[in-house]
Amino acid sequence: MKKQNDEPRKRFLALDTSTAILGIAVTENGRLLHETNASGERNHSVHLLPIIEQALQATGTTPAMIGGIAVGLGPGSYTGTRIAVTAAKTLAWAWKVPVAGISTLQALAWGGLAAALKQQVEPSSAGEPAEQEPAGTGPDWIIPLLDARRGQAYTALFAADGEHAPRRLEPDAIRLMADWVLDLTDRLKQAEAEGRKPRAIWFVGETLLLGSGESAGPLREAGNVHVVPYELEGRWAGYLGEERLQAGSDDLHSLIPNYTQLSEAEANLRRNGEGSLNQ
Template identity: 65%
Template sequence: MTNANNQPRKRFLALDTATATLGVAVTEGGRVLHEINASGERNHSVHLLPIIGEALQATGGSAKLDGISVGVGPGSYTGTRIAITAAKSLAWGWKLPVAGVSTLHALAWGGWNAGAESPEEDAAGNVSSTAGSAPDWIVPLLDARRGQAYTALFALDGGNAPLRLAPDRIRLMADWVKSLTERLEQAKAAGECPRRIWFVGETAAHGSVEPLKPLEGLSELRALPYELEGRWIGFLGEARHASGDIDEAHSLIPNYTQLAEAEANLLKAGKGGLNSR
């Protein structure tokens, strides 16, 4: 079987444990062969390998794989390590290439697709009268507590993966909304205001009416609770593998965006710490 470029389709195992959802998928040529998304209590270290085994059994085993894709975060510090450790170990054991992708990028793409068919309502449950002509903006959200969120900004107009407009970071939501307001005002002045701006992911804490109030009237607002699905890690990973932009398995590390508090304290004390990127 070949793709549009007449190249043999390649098969990849995709993993992500950076969020409350454990996502595993086997993808091939932009389609899902098998997918398991286990939501609920974060006990990913117990369930990941059995779920990988189930997915591989359903798709012909590890011998048919051409590579591994893994979400590198940001998100849960412990959770992110689980998938990355598994991906590195499997890549080394099976002699397969591995590619890390942004969990927030996958969350944005999946959330937008989930919301594209949802009712046209803004964060307050109403349809906004303001609409632009530029591609939608997508703001993925993972709660980081203390008024903070792991977040980024993307643009998408259907078709390919979202285009990144701002990097993955942990941000105070009040400051982030202010920054987004300024961006939208500049885009509106340039005639490039997005049709809609989506807030997707863990929206309960940060995607309600009050936190987003400064954005009202600038663009149609959508707030959509969404749990990451493994397929979006797989699709992003396929693109990296196809471009040859893969990672060295032994040096692949999580994208924490900041050190965990305990690690930061060790670093301050001069006792070393983990690298982050």
């Protein structure tokens, strides 16, 4: 008779396909065991499951050792996000483990700031000095950016103070970049008036959305602004996912991507439907 394995399930699998990077991580007790970051957004559906299998083999991890699966819900690529969510739900059901959704933008913010601090990158491509005096005494602000086309970005606002996951200040949403910079400038002025001005402001991710940097002019005048190009790494989805799973899980059947907007096909279908009702 086989002896049952009563060892606690301590390992966690995290996956995110919301961006051009397919990120996979296996973590245990806040420690990264394995990470894969593969580029090629159009091939995520082809490579996701083989890469997951490789990650499990590389760490000697069996399904019986997995305590939960975390998945990036986006926002980001409409099709890409669905790929990871579908895979996570399928594996969670097959392995009988909990599943939890995490914000791709929060993982991007955490990883972007960590990469910037580690590499001591220059604050922008505009020829500014590598070192700037802190603008204030409050926690750093992190603004992750993913291109949503037509002058828009998938973005949010987080505060970071220490090595923990960034704390959310504004929700994930699709925003016009020009309006978003003005909103951030107004918020910065308010924070300064209240004595909470951030030490530094970090734009991370697909920072080409800022163009030549002139669009961030109002913020540059008021704060210590850093612009850091960065691609999501699986480890940050892993760290964030492990924290999320230890705090609780989502309902397997109701977990859906965070699209923040309708796909073009859905929008056209809805418009056509409304038109037919009005005829």
